[in-house]
Amino acid sequence: MKEQYQQYFDQHGQQDMWRKEALVSFGSLGIPDTSQEDWRYTDFRVLKRHVFPVAMQKKSIDLNQFCLPSCDATRLVFVDGFFKPELSDDLPVGLQVVPSVFQDTDHLRDGIEALNVALCTAALDVVLSASVEKAIHCLFISASPDVGNYTQSRLVLAEGVHAEVVDMHIGMPNVRSFVNHQSHVKLGRNAVLQHYSLQYLQNKALYRHLMTVTQQEKSQFFSHAIGLGAAMARTDIVVELQGEEASCTLNGLYLTQSRQHMDYHTTVHHRVPNCESHEYYKGILMDRSRAVFNGKVVVHPYAQKTEAHQQNRNLLLSKKSEIDTKPELEIYADDVSCSHGATVGQIDDNQLFYLRSRGLSEEQAKKILTFSFAAELLNHMTDPVLQEHARQRLLQILPGDELSSELQEMS
């Protein structure tokens, strides 16, 4: 496997030292397998059988074929891992697109990350010293079959800067591709970031997103992760609370169908006192799909007065779906307020009967109940346009007739 990527490497004269090192690491780390605790339920062995090289042909794309949210934002478009300036808005001050932003090869976690560092084709580098009015929308389109999309982004927010950044991953139907993205966030004092990670890939895509966040004093990080697509998806979010009174909120919603597999691993490190973390993930599982949630909170020694709360709720709509949920708390300080919980349930028979006794068909009643389960998290999304867009996507996936449009305004 390494040899095949090496071949690609040699052909394209990749000279950067760190890329070569990363490729060597890839050789030694390999694709993670289920014997590793962190990858116990998610088997990416397909990456051992198939090579996903960088796209050779630049594909032209008509954005109108996709149902995109109409936001007043700075839109940056990446196709098959390459930046498309002709489809993108002008880059405002503080933003640039470079070949790579992440060149640290000493602390690679796994082979997938190593591959990203070795092969990265485009990276968005955002260094903001002042707040920007418009949100930054990064649209990653996976268009060609059997290629890897190796992209990165770095978001550095200086003291007091507010920003909204959206990563949206979409793709062409029936394209088997590998989306390997990583993003690294650094928040200065009092900085506030609303981050959206919207995974709306098509049914055959493979997806891995690795995100690291470090937060300084009184900074606030809000993560909204929506996962509706891909055949197999894995998201890792690692937050380091390094300054006092920093807070992070991790919200997530996943919906899986047919044989989809979706995995969310989050880790929050409370390294200093007086920080807060709130995590709320909800999942809806249909057919023979499977999801994994592993939320870990580590309260390090001296991180007193920590407040950490975590919830994972799941709705199983079929007998053959499976959720593996594991909330983890590791507490090494004694004056903290922490909670965690996980629930797995089905549609409530009494609620179903109540709706049916008022004339709604069983299918409609189930759709309404399922949607209301998800709506709670959608309502946490602070961007109304993205919220509405996510809602529509969700309603399209849920079986049953169309619900009347007032559902949105009334819910």
Place this chain on the structure above:
Amino acid sequence: MKLGSYWLLVLKVRLDDGFKLYQKVQVLMLEIKNLHVEVDGKKILKGIDMHVRAGEVHAIMGPNGSGKSTLSHVLSGRPGYEITQGSVVYKGKDLLAMSTEEKACEGVFLAFQYPVEIPGVNNAYFLRESLNAIRRHRQQPEVDAMDFMALMKEKLEIIAIKKDLMRRGVNEGFSGGEKKRNEIFQMAMLEPYLAILDETDSGLDIDALKAVAHGVNQLRQPDRSMIMVTHYQRLLDYIIPDVVHVLADGKIQLSGDKDLAKELESRGYDWVSAA
């Protein structure tokens, strides 16, 4: 001659009125024949016979465990009951063969003893979906948002329920009285032909009871029948029934007019069993 035709006309009007009344009395809304029901192999109902005509209000009273709730659950189609014998005919159709939603669409309404909370599903939205599902079934045009709001406003006044409750999730955080009032409000909106009120008085204080009873009385009309299932006579002080049935040991032991309820109240249910 002039006078004679006047009296003829009077006679005709009287006859027409009488015929209408006769028709009304004759229209059978619900006919229960020899109904036997089991739950987990245990016989609960052991041969119920009942006729409810259009416009009538029937009260079914009985001690705990007599089968009152089972009867209302079976009529509304709640799962978990096995009908071993008998038939229920509603407006000429086999009620027991209908699904829960079909019953609702055909005009059967159950006011729940314990209305279910559904957080996240907006009350007004849910009611509009229901109303339109029923209207679609009856091949009537759907109600748009504007007309729905107007209709809702009209019915809210009848039932005297707070408008802002409609913006909340279905029964979400409602008090006991608000939940029961919401049931009657839904009934007002969905305009059923047959309403089954299951222990509508339970858990209500006297003011809430009066308010709910007032709402129900407003909804009495010649083409709508009601079956009230209740343990206590006090509900019947406010909603005067046409017929009172006393259910005990899975059978209707006695039927009579509203005075039967009073007698029952003073003598207790033991009197029925003894008789």
